[in-house]
Amino acid sequence: MKTASAVALPPGFRSTFFEGLTAPEIKVVLAAARQETISPHQLLQHEGDRATRLWLLVTGRAAAYRLADEGGKLFLRWVAPGDAFGLATILREPARYLVTVEAMQEASLLAWDLPSCRALVLRCPSLSKAVISVVANYLDGVIDALGARSFQTAEQRIARMLVVSARQLGRTGREGIELDLTNEQLAMTAQVGLFTATRKLSKWQDLGILKKYRGKIVLPSLSLFESIAKDR
Amino acid sequence: MKTASAVALPPGFRSTFFEGLTAPEIKVVLAAARQETISPHQLLQHEGDRATRLWLLVTGRAAAYRLADEGGKLFLRWVAPGDAFGLATILREPARYLVTVEAMQEASLLAWDLPSCRALVLRCPSLSKAVISVVANYLDGVIDALGARSFQTAEQRIARMLVVSARQLGRTGREGIELDLTNEQLAMTAQVGLFTATRKLSKWQDLGILKKYRGKIVLPSLSLFESIAKDR
DNA sequence: CGACTGATTGACTGCCCTCAAATAGGGTGG
């Protein structure tokens, strides 16, 4: 039986969110989804708001962060295609979003509203486990970030963030992995001052281990930065 | 029908882990538990090990941390009576503990092994939601810690940790809230050098807003430290 | 009364943040 809203996924689309679900379960989940589109700088969810939507990013890019008291943003992680968020929607009644998620590029996503989530969680018992998996993953990532912030130097954190970002949103170009990041964005994600980030990048460019363009960084080799991030 | 191992809980024992479960469900869960005891400095779980046990702390105190590369410990949170951990055990097969949990005092706990967890999760659908709640809670706490590390001064972090610790493991004495913490422990939990912690505590003692003894801190008023932690 | 662990204080160092000012890239409109 066909559903009225046939969801179109890009060929080869994979999501860890679906791992652990059976094929029929995935079909049921997809059938309940609505497809949406969003523009850069728009908020997908705002921390503290009531959780009424579960999302799965299909294409594009978003960032999850928490707002600090004085207007600062505490970057938490990139949201890449295949990543789910708004998971608080699964919980029982009084659930609120933990973080704010903002689109960085034109993005398309799947969305499930509150009634759909409640229905799905009853029909697919594995769904809860999938959610636990994803949340545990986020937790792991944030703990890593905390460790980096506590035990690593600014240089190491920047190198680490280059590696992490490259894996999540890097394109493979002819000179190496291309990253669409401004110095300011990199600084924010690596928990480092803007000027510190600029200095380190300049130094690395002088050393010839990366190339910089306006709003773009090209890394010929990731392993170099992996060792900078770990060592010492 | 009575179970062979009747679990004895202290009067008035409450756990957020049980919120959202119905009374019969709680009974089923408790019936499957084994009661255990552990001594200070013993590890309840070790990060990276296969998750084979789900725990609920009944009495005593434990600490969750992650081991850094060079032997350092990244403190994550206190584990107080009513707190559950080892939640990775609920997940499907290849689950590993995310963090290390160490008993700080003589502690008694409830434990569920892998088969019990699998059985329980089938019998109690709400159990998964309870686990998600708890993990989300941990995530929230770690994000807070990351924000503190990024945006707050050493002094603010120490004040914050005094408040957090007082809430979780403070006793009410005649002079105020008593905390069994050494300077070194406080420094570790607040992500601050030992000497920095000592200096701030001395300063506060000179100001008369707290009293120190060997291995013990007494806070007449929490709100003072709340404002120190937030302000600026 | 030793021995050990925890606490204290001072002096020094250094990483990294802040501020100021100038430069360069890339797109737009005339």
Add this chain to the structure above:
DNA sequence: CCACCCTATTTGAGGGCAGTCAATCAGTCG
């Protein structure tokens, strides 16, 4: 095609928070 603007980037100088080292003191327990 060029002038212009806005934003991203670069570089230098300075300063402060807090971490490190060293040495001493104090409390507790055997």
